[in-house]
Structures are given as structure tokens and as C-alpha cells.
Amino acid sequence: MAQVGSKRAVAIRALVLGLIALPTLIAIAAPTPATYTIQVIETWVTAPNGNQVYTRIAQPVPALYPGQRFPGLIAIPGGTGAGAPLADNPRYRDLADDGFVVVAFNPEGRGSAAPGNLKSEGTENCNGFLHQDDLKAVIEYVAVQPNVKAANIGVETASFGIAIGAGALGRYPSLPVAYLVDQEGPHDNRVITFYDVGRETAVCGHLSTVTDPSPENAAFWAEREAVRYIGAYPGRYLRMQAEIDHAQGLGYFRHAIEMVNAATKPEYGGSGSASWTRMNGSDLGNAINAVYPVADPNQYPTWVSDRLADHPGLNITYDREMAAFIGVPVGGTAQPADGSDSSARNYIALAALAAAALLALSAGAWYARRRWLR
Numbered sequence: 081m082a083q084v085g086s087k088r089a090v091a092i093r094a095l096v097l098g099l100i101a102l103p104t105l106i107a108i109a110a111p112t113p114a115t116y117t118i119q120v121i122e123t124w125v126t127a128p129n130g131n132q133v134y135t136r137i138a139q140p141v142p143a144l145y146p147g148q149r150f151p152g153l154i155a156i157p158g159g160t161g162a163g164a165p166l167a168d169n170p171r172y173r174d175l176a177d178d179g180f181v182v183v184a185f186n187p188e189g190r191g192s193a194a195p196g197n198l199k200s201e202g203t204e205n206c207n208g209f210l211h212q213d214d215l216k217a218v219i220e221y222v223a224v225q226p227n228v229k230a231a232n233i234g235v236e237t238a239s240f241g242i243a244i245g246a247g248a249l250g251r252y253p254s255l256p257v258a259y260l261v262d263q264e265g266p267h268d269n270r271v272i273t274f275y276d277v278g279r280e281t282a283v284c285g286h287l288s289t290v291t292d293p294s295p296e297n298a299a300f301w302a303e304r305e306a307v308r309y310i311g312a313y314p315g316r317y318l319r320m321q322a323e324i325d326h327a328q329g330l331g332y333f334r335h336a337i338e339m340v341n342a343a344t345k346p347e348y349g350g351s352g353s354a355s356w357t358r359m360n361g362s363d364l365g366n367a368i369n370a371v372y373p374v375a376d377p378n379q380y381p382t383w384v385s386d387r388l389a390d391h392p393g394l395n396i397t398y399d400r401e402m403a404a405f406i407g408v409p410v411g412g413t414a415q416p417a418d419g420s421d422s423s424a425r426n427y428i429a430l431a432a433l434a435a436a437a438l439l440a441l442s443a444g445a446w447y448a449r450r451r452w453l454r
Contacts, residue, residue: 115177116140120167122198125221127188128213131201135185135218136167138176142227151232151403152181152222156215158239158263160206160284162190164197171396180403181228185218187211187244206284207243208303215248216255223256232406236261236399239327240272240283242339243304250309253353259316259402263388263395264326267307267335277328307335310343311352317343318402319359320395322384333383334374341371356405360384361398 119141124132140150153175155166166172166184176182188202188210205211215235223230235257237245242265249257266272273280275288286292286300302308310317321336328335336359344350344357349371359366359381366381373379384391 116179117144118173118176122164122196123221125185125214125217127202127210127217129202129210131188133185133188133214133217134164134191134198134200135183135221136164136196137181137183138167138173139181139227140176140179145227149227149229150179150181152183152225152228152234153399153403154183154185154215154218154222154233154235156235156237156241156244158237158241160190160204160240162186162192162197164191168196171393175396175399178400181222181225183218183222185214187214204284206304207240207247208300209247209251211244212247212251212303215244216252219248219255219257229406230256231258232403233257234259234261234399234402236263236395237265238263238395240266242267242306243272246306246310246313246339247303249315250312253312253314257313257315259318259405260313261318261320261395261398261402262306262339263320264322265306265335265339266327267310267339268305269301271328271335272301272304274327276334277332307338307342310339310354313343314353314355316356316402316405317354318357318361318398320361320384320388320398321359322386322388322390324387326388333380337372337374337380344369344371361394361401363397 117140118138120136120138122134122136125135127133140148153172155163155172157163157166163184164186167182172182172184186197186200187205187207188200189204191197191199193199200214202210219233219235222228222233233256235245235249237260242262245260245262246265249255249260269286269288270276270290272283273286273288275290280287280291284300286297289298289301317340319336319340321333324330325332325335340357340359341350341352343352343354345353348357348369350357350369356368357370358368359370359372360383364382364384370381372381384394388394
């Protein structure tokens with residue numbers, strides 16, 4: 081009788097274990113939401129000099145998705161305008177809907193004081209070191225948020241915004257930024273002032289160093305020439321460039337080529353330290369880690385057709401593409417990815433856990449039937 085009781089105890093235990101596994105299986109199999117419910121919040125980030133930088137964040141509502149972490153994207157606009165209003169851009173909102181934490185900020189001295197565009201403390205710095213330090217502070221703030229994957233933070237810049245982006249990431253290469261997407265950024269003072277295309281214009285009161293070679297002018301531009309800093313950035317760098325540059329016009333590519341060449345590692349013919357570079361996205365098929373001679377159009381990469389403006393949302397497409405590269409830790413102190421961002425790995429793990437739960441359930445039922453019928 082003791083042996084029969086023992087067998088029954090084993091059978092009951094197996095059945096209970098199988099039943100316990102059933103809700104686990106149901107929970108694991110729950111699909112990821114097609115879109116997330118999002119919110120836009122505002123906060124103030126303290127810059128290294130103590131000034132308060134107005135920042136807005138579009139993100140899945142943390143209270144609705146406890147414990148979940150999402151890729152982060154910090155967007156920087158072109159020119160010398162305020163960045164915080166980008167949080168209202170429908171495409172960035174869509175990105176947040178899909179599970180990104182999208183961050184936009186007003187560099188020091190910028191903002192209109194209107195709701196959603198409050199003015200940051202400090203004075204205008206024309207994308208120089210102070211504004212680059214503002215980005216540094218925002219990156220560090222984002223990286224420690226509980227709903228952000230610190231190994232999957234990207235920076236996206238438009239036009240002259242590259243002075244802030246490349247300047248910060250090159251001067252502070254240990255920042256946890258996995259990738260930089262650069263939309264046709266002017267990389268030196270000749271391009272910024274339109275000197276090369278014959279219509280030189282003063283920017284922030286400064287002409288090119290060709291026109292004004294004074295030490296003061298050279299020092300001003302030294303802070304704002306992205307090509308000086310991109311070579312020290314260790315993460316992934318994607319340059320977006322169309323046939324008709326948004327500012328320089330048709331067929332101007334020196335800035336694009338020199339930026340990619342400066343970012344790419346010496347073993348591939350460049351002079352930089354980026355872990356990965358490419359001109360435009362995978363849709364155009366340009367080689368990874370390729371460099372190009374400025375003087376030989378026959379060796380140029382494939383450009384985006386017409387203008388970037390003719391491809392609305394292409395930057396978001398490329399942001400998504402870059403965020404998908406999470407297998408290898410890049411960007412200085414970024415934490416190694418654990419594979420949880422990979423859809424393929426998620427599905428494999430899901431299938432394995434589901435199979436284990438189902439096996440436990442089946443085993444419990446089989447043992448119960450076998451033991452009770454004996």
C-alpha cells in the first residue's frame with residue numbers, strides 16, 4: 081500500500097506541475113502589442129555647466145509596460161533651431177508607438193517659451209562645445225532611465241545638427257551611443273558657409289576661414305566642424321546623402337565622402353575608429369566600411385535619388401535599421417546586448433519555453449492516467 085501511495089503522490093505532483101505550467105505558457109505566448117500607448121513628457125536635464133536644458137520625451141507609457149525597456153533615439157534638428165518641438169513630429173510619434181523612447185531637447189539659449197518649446201537656460205552657442213555638452217548630458221540622462229535599453233541608444237542629426245552630434249560623440253567617445261544617423265550634415269566651414277558652391281553666407285556671424293583666416297575665426301570653426309570629431313566615435317555611423325543635397329545642390333558630395341572616410345577604420349582605408357560605416361541604408365546596397373575618392377565619380381556609392389525631401393520618413397526607416405544592430409556592443413560604455421531585442425531570438429526562446437510548458441502538462445496528465453489506472 082505504501083508503494084501505491086508513493087506512486088499516486090508522484091502522479092499528483094507531476095499533474096500539478098503540468099497545470100502550473102499552463103498559465104506560464106499562456107503568459108509567454110501573449111503577443112507584443114502592434115502599437116504602444118504613448119505619452120509625451122517634459123523634463124529638465126542639467127548640463128555640465130549647471131544650466132537646465134529643456135527636454136521632451138515621447139515614449140510608451142511606463143506604467144502600462146512595467147519592466148519593459150525600449151531602444152532610445154535622440155533627435156537633433158538642422159540649423160540652429162529649437163529641438164524640443166520634434167517630440168510633436170508625427171513620424172517620431174509613430175516611432176514611439178512602435179516601441180522607441182524618442183528624445184528631443186533645446187540646446188542652451190534656445191526655445192520660444194511657448195508650451196512644448198520652453199527656453200533652456202544659457203546663451204546661444206551655435207552648435208559649439210556648450211551645445212555638444214548639452215547632448216552629452218541628455219545622453220547620460222537617457223541611458224539610466226529604467227525603460228531604456230542602454231545598449232541601444234542612437235543619435236540622429238539633420239544638416240548642421242551634425243556639429244552637435246559628431247562633436248559630442250567624438251569628444252566623449254565613451255558615451256553609450258550605439259549608432260549615429262547623419263542626414264547630409266555640412267562637415268567643415270566651407271560647406272557650412274556655402275563657400276564651395278559660390279554663395280558664401282555668414283553663419284552665426286562668421287564667414288569661412290578662406291575669406292577670414294584670422295585666428296579668432298579659425299578657433300570658432302574648430303568647435304563646429306564635424307569632420308574633426310567623427311573619427312573618434314567608436315559606434316556605427318550611417319551617412320544619408322541624396323543626389324541633390326538639401327543645401328549644396330545637385331552633385332555636391334565632398335562632405336558626405338570625407339565624413340565616411342574620416343569615420344571608417346584604417347584597415348578599410350579610412351582614418352577613424354567607427355565599428356561600422358555605410359553610405360545610406362541597406363536598400364541601396366552600398367558596401368559596409370567602404371571609403372571613396374572624392375575626385376573619382378566612377379567610384380562613388382549609390383546616392384538616394386533626387387532629394388531626401390522626396391523620401392519622407394526615410395530617416396525613420398534608417399533609424400529602425402540601425403537600432404536592429406544589437407548583437408555586438410558598440411559605443412564605448414554601452415552594455416553588451418543580451419539578445420532580448422532580437423525578434424528571432426525572442427521567438428526561439430518563446431518556442432522553447434512553450435514547448436517545455438506543454439511537455440510538463442502532457443507528462444503530468446500521462447503520469448496521472450498511468451498511475452491511477454494501475
